[in-house]
Amino acid sequence: MEKYSFRKGIRKKMGINIKDITKKYDNFIAVNRADLDIKRGEFFTILGPSGCGKTTLLRMIAGFNEITSGDVLISGNKINNTPAHKRNIGMVFQNYAIFPHMSVFENVAYGLKARKVSKAEIKERVLNALDMVEMRDQAEKEPSELSGGQQQRVALARAIVIHPEILLMDEPLSNLDAKLRVKMRGTIKKLQSSLDITTIYVTHDQEEALAVSDRIAVMNKGVVQQIGTPEEIYSSPANAFVANFIGTSNFIYDAALSGDPAKLLSVRPEDTLIVDTDSGTINGEITLTTFLGECISYEITLENKEDIEVKVFSKDIGIKHIGEKVGILFPEDKRKHFDKSEER
Amino acid sequence: MKINKHLNFWNIVSIISLALIFLFLIYPSFSLVSESFISSTTGKLTLENYIDFFSLPYYFNALKHSLAVCITTTIFATLIGIPIAYFMSRTNIYFKGFLDLVIMISLLSPPFIGAYSWILLLGRNGWITNLLSPFGIIMPTIYGFTGIVIVFTLKFFPYVYIYTSGALNSIDASLEEASENLGMSRLQRLFTVTFPLVMPSITAGALMVFMTSLADFGTPMLIGEGYKVLPVMIYDEFMSEMGGDATVASTISVVVVACSTIVLFLQKYLISKKNYKMNALRPPKTSILKPKKRILATLFVGVISFIAFLPQLVVIYTSFLKTNGPLFVSGFSLNSYYEIMNKLSSNIYNTFLYSIISILIMLLLGLILSYIIFKKKNRLTPILDILIMFPYVIPGSVLGIGLLVCFNKRPLLLSGTGFILVVSYIIRKLAYTVRSGTAILHQIDPSIEEASINLGVSPMKTFFKVTAVMMGPGIFSGLILSWISTINELSSSIILYTGKTGTIAVAIYTEVIRDSFGSAAALSTILTVISVLSILMFKFFSRGKKLNI
Numbered sequence: 001m002e003k004y005s006f007r008k009g010i011r012k013k014m015g016i017n018i019k020d021i022t023k024k025y026d027n028f029i030a031v032n033r034a035d036l037d038i039k040r041g042e043f044f045t046i047l048g049p050s051g052c053g054k055t056t057l058l059r060m061i062a063g064f065n066e067i068t069s070g071d072v073l074i075s076g077n078k079i080n081n082t083p084a085h086k087r088n089i090g091m092v093f094q095n096y097a098i099f100p101h102m103s104v105f106e107n108v109a110y111g112l113k114a115r116k117v118s119k120a121e122i123k124e125r126v127l128n129a130l131d132m133v134e135m136r137d138q139a140e141k142e143p144s145e146l147s148g149g150q151q152q153r154v155a156l157a158r159a160i161v162i163h164p165e166i167l168l169m170d171e172p173l174s175n176l177d178a179k180l181r182v183k184m185r186g187t188i189k190k191l192q193s194s195l196d197i198t199t200i201y202v203t204h205d206q207e208e209a210l211a212v213s214d215r216i217a218v219m220n221k222g223v224v225q226q227i228g229t230p231e232e233i234y235s236s237p238a239n240a241f242v243a244n245f246i247g248t249s250n251f252i253y254d255a256a257l258s259g260d261p262a263k264l265l266s267v268r269p270e271d272t273l274i275v276d277t278d279s280g281t282i283n284g285e286i287t288l289t290t291f292l293g294e295c296i297s298y299e300i301t302l303e304n305k306e307d308i309e310v311k312v313f314s315k316d317i318g319i320k321h322i323g324e325k326v327g328i329l330f331p332e333d334k335r336k337h338f339d340k341s342e343e344r
Numbered sequence: 345m346k347i348n349k350h351l352n353f354w355n356i357v358s359i360i361s362l363a364l365i366f367l368f369l370i371y372p373s374f375s376l377v378s379e380s381f382i383s384s385t386t387g388k389l390t391l392e393n394y395i396d397f398f399s400l401p402y403y404f405n406a407l408k409h410s411l412a413v414c415i416t417t418t419i420f421a422t423l424i425g426i427p428i429a430y431f432m433s434r435t436n437i438y439f440k441g442f443l444d445l446v447i448m449i450s451l452l453s454p455p456f457i458g459a460y461s462w463i464l465l466l467g468r469n470g471w472i473t474n475l476l477s478p479f480g481i482i483m484p485t486i487y488g489f490t491g492i493v494i495v496f497t498l499k500f501f502p503y504v505y506i507y508t509s510g511a512l513n514s515i516d517a518s519l520e521e522a523s524e525n526l527g528m529s530r531l532q533r534l535f536t537v538t539f540p541l542v543m544p545s546i547t548a549g550a551l552m553v554f555m556t557s558l559a560d561f562g563t564p565m566l567i568g569e570g571y572k573v574l575p576v577m578i579y580d581e582f583m584s585e586m587g588g589d590a591t592v593a594s595t596i597s598v599v600v601v602a603c604s605t606i607v608l609f610l611q612k613y614l615i616s617k618k619n620y621k622m623n624a625l626r627p628p629k630t631s632i633l634k635p636k637k638r639i640l641a642t643l644f645v646g647v648i649s650f651i652a653f654l655p656q657l658v659v660i661y662t663s664f665l666k667t668n669g670p671l672f673v674s675g676f677s678l679n680s681y682y683e684i685m686n687k688l689s690s691n692i693y694n695t696f697l698y699s700i701i702s703i704l705i706m707l708l709l710g711l712i713l714s715y716i717i718f719k720k721k722n723r724l725t726p727i728l729d730i731l732i733m734f735p736y737v738i739p740g741s742v743l744g745i746g747l748l749v750c751f752n753k754r755p756l757l758l759s760g761t762g763f764i765l766v767v768s769y770i771i772r773k774l775a776y777t778v779r780s781g782t783a784i785l786h787q788i789d790p791s792i793e794e795a796s797i798n799l800g801v802s803p804m805k806t807f808f809k810v811t812a813v814m815m816g817p818g819i820f821s822g823l824i825l826s827w828i829s830t831i832n833e834l835s836s837s838i839i840l841y842t843g844k845t846g847t848i849a850v851a852i853y854t855e856v857i858r859d860s861f862g863s864a865a866a867l868s869t870i871l872t873v874i875s876v877l878s879i880l881m882f883k884f885f886s887r888g889k890k891l892n893i
Contacts, residue, residue: 062794063797064797083802084794084798085799085803089798091798093794093795097792097795100814101810111801115800158795162800
């Protein structure tokens with residue numbers, strides 16, 4: 001019941017349109033003509049390596065970076081010139097940004113006080129929000145007494161308690177250890193779908209992006225490379241960069257195999273097959289065998305001197321050893337051809 | 345629209361601050377400089393003042409004396425400061441907290457009290473001198489070069505100690521462990537890793553020693569006798585030129601400022617490539633000394649701290665001696681205190697009034713200016729940053745003369761008022777507060793402010809609700825330093841005071857000159873007690889954090 005009343009507080013569920021947005025610093029273009037349409041209630045992730053412009057893009061939406069050109073629309077309203085403190089956008093910061101001089105309760109109540117919400121309602125909403133992140137019993141604690149994961153929960157509660165139109169998250173899990181990261185991303189995903197709140201999530205971790213997102217925009221060097229669902233991006237990468245950033249891919253540059261000097265041949269390690277010598281696409285020699293439990297990873301140097309990786313399930317074939325000569329088959333339906341120029 | 349954008353709160357504050365700094369710092373300094381290029385006889389533009397300065401031994405000797413005193417002091421202070429810093433931060437010597445407090449107090453008390461106490465102890469009629477002379481032991485003279493260097497060294501070595509121990513504590517333990525692991529002995533480690541890493545801080549401490557001893561006026565005035573250094577020369581010349589134009593005083597002032605500026609840039613240049621950003625992830629190890637060594641190390645630090653602290657004890661003791669006029673008679677009494685209450689209560693009142701006003705203004709300016717310099721960068725802020733630090737190289741007497749020369753006529757007739765003292769205090773001591781403000785801002789994550797803005801609080805309100813609150817403790821430590829050095833300020837007050845606006849420090853000086861040692865001691869005791877209480881308050885509020893000068 002409580003969750004229902006919380007949801008009712010959000011009058012409208014908002015979509016976000018980012019139109020041809022650019023951010024320039026002197027001679028450096030941080031974000032180059034990005035176009036994104038994010039649907040109401042969607043969990044949308046901006047994924048890319050560090051320095052690709054993803055955080056800059058997020059900060060333009062939040063209002064912390066000025067927009068050089070282009071528009072940001074929330075529910076059809078242009079917000080380019082709305083000051084950051086009037087945008088009603090929730091944000092979770094990479095390092096949580098918990099106010100060190102306020103208790104957990106005061107931290108979460110902060111945004112409500114700014115909105116002149118009555119005392120009784122503040123109390124109810126703060127406790128309600130703390131409940132959602134399982135922190136109600138820690139309300140009177142000081143930030144210095146909290147672990148990283150708990151601070152993260154407070155930051156999340158603080159962002160959602162103001163009933164924001166959209167929720168922005170900037171690498172929220174990058175300061176947590178691996179196990180906690182997996183647990184928290186589950187918490188975030190569940191909270192997001194139960195509140196049905198439009199969310200933009202920024203990360204450099206492709207596994208995290210694939211796990212939580214409805215859709216992903218892959219960015220590199222300030223340019224959006226591809227937008228799609230996790231499955232689309234994984235199975236039909238738009239170019240060589242995406243193919244290697246989401247999962248890994250073997251790139252064969254040899255024109256004899258790729259068929260075109262300007263193109264490269266891309267096949268994922270798990271789609272590449274080891275066969276008897278001379279019965280595959282090309283022969284090679286195993287240079288490293290790594291047993292990973294459920295699968296085995298081989299590093300193989302092909303006859304044309306290019307190195308590739310092949311992953312096979314452990315139970316499929318017997319283990320091969322360093323120095324063994326093998327045949328390599330790139331199945332026709334798994335081959336992709338990309339422009340060499342788009343690799344990085 | 346465009347104009348509105350540039351006329352926000354921060355820009356207005358920047359412009360006002362710059363205007364005030366120009367009025368009270370640049371204009372007086374510039375007046376002094378231009379004064380020094382004008383012939384006192386013909387009123388024309390000339391270099392003759394400088395030619396006189398460098399060709400007449402009377403003046404040129406003062407420069408030689410100053411440099412000799414400062415270089416010797418800097419060497420001794422560094423040689424004493426480094427081992428103390430090492431023992432205090434890296435070994436388990438006894439009474440660390442207490443010794444640290446003692447060293448702090450000896451740094452923060454007025455310097456001329458040291459000179460005055462050493463005269464009481466080792467002067468011509470000093471207690472120790474009189475005690476030893478029946479045995480035929482003649483102590484070397486405390487007056488002149490030796491005396492100035494002794495007083496300065498004992499007074500200013502804490503700068504080297506503070507800077508060096510701060511740096512020693514910020515070296516990550518793994519660096520020294522790596523050196524150990526690669527086969528270096530403890531001593532080799534010290535000279536190959538530890539000292540090179542703290543070298544920038546050692547030189548920064550040494551620089552402070554050099555600049556403060558170059559600028560100090562009270563000590564050489566009391567103990568230097570015939571051995572004249574530049575600040576004393578400035579004072580003498582200014583006093584004899586009173587009413588006329590301050591040509592000679594201006595010329596010497598420019599020379600002093602040039603000296604300290606050159607040394608400042610020399611130090612910056614030397615360390616420019618060697619400044620390592622260090623943040624101890626794992627604090628360095630404290631080595632556990634064997635009992636014998638531990639006692640020896642404690643004795644080393646203890647004896648030096650005690651000698652540095654001795655002047656304070658002498659002064660307090662003296663203040664309770666029974667007096668008859670200027671003479672001490674046997675027995676104890678509160679005579680000296682009654683006397684200052686009768687005669688000099690207005691000086692005490694002035695010190696508090698001016699210092700409290702100055703400190704409140706410094707608090708506000710410190711908060712806002714450090715924030716502007718650090719966060720709201722615009723074309724004016726780099727200038728602001730340099731100008732606020734500029735008084736570091738200007739001796740107080742020089743600024744005092746500059747202010748007096750500029751503001752002794754209408755429409756800005758400020759000489760003789762308390763206002764001009766307050767102005768000189770703020771200009772001279774604001775740097776401490778601003779520096780501690782920017783230091784703490786470095787530690788405040790920018791996303792904290794963004795979080796507040798994101799949650800719907802305007803940037804202005806965010807500054808006062810979040811940033812200023814978080815800056816509080818850091819600013820406070822700088823503020824206490826400003827406060828202590830303001831109540832003890834002598835070198836600009838001595839130029840700017842008149843009968844009605846004298847402060848405690850001025851009264852101590854004039855009482856000593858008049859051989860009225862009892863009341864001087866009582867006044868000094870008051871200053872010492874307030875300084876000690878302030879340091880204790882600092883210790884309490886900074887919760888063990890190191891002093892940041």
